[in-house]
Amino acid sequence: MQVRIGVQNVPKELVVDTTQSADEVTDALSDALGDPHGVLVLKDRRAGRIVIPAVRVGYLEIVEDEQRSVGFGSQYA
Numbered sequence: 001m002q003v004r005i006g007v008q009n010v011p012k013e014l015v016v017d018t019t020q021s022a023d024e025v026t027d028a029l030s031d032a033l034g035d036p037h038g039v040l041v042l043k044d045r046r047a048g049r050i051v052i053p054a055v056r057v058g059y060l061e062i063v064e065d066e067q068r069s070v071g072f073g074s075q076y077a
Contacts, residue, residue: 001025003042005050006058014052017045022062029060 003025005014018025020043032038032054040057042050 002063004061004063005040005052006060007052008056008058014050016042016050018042019045022064025060025062029054029057033057 001018001020001022003016003018005016007014020028025042028042029040032040035054038054040050040052040054044050
C-alpha cells in the first residue's frame with residue numbers, strides 16, 4: 001500500500017510504500033496525535049522507518065495497491 005503524507009511547511013509530499021494496513025496507518029496517526037509530543041512512525045517496505053512529528057502532518061492519503069496489467073492488449077478489444 002502507498003501512503004502519501006503532506007507535511008506542514010514542506011512543499012513536496014512524502015510517499016511511503018508500506019506493508020501496513022490502512023487501519024494500522026490510521027491508528028498510528030491517531031495514537032501519535034493523542035500525545036502532545038507524539039510522532040507518526042511508518043514502516044517502509046525496505047525495512048526503513050519514516051518518523052514525522054504528528055502535529056506537522058497536514059494530510060494522509062492511503063492508496064491500496066492496484067493490480068496492473070502487463071502487455072499491449074486493450075481491455076476493450
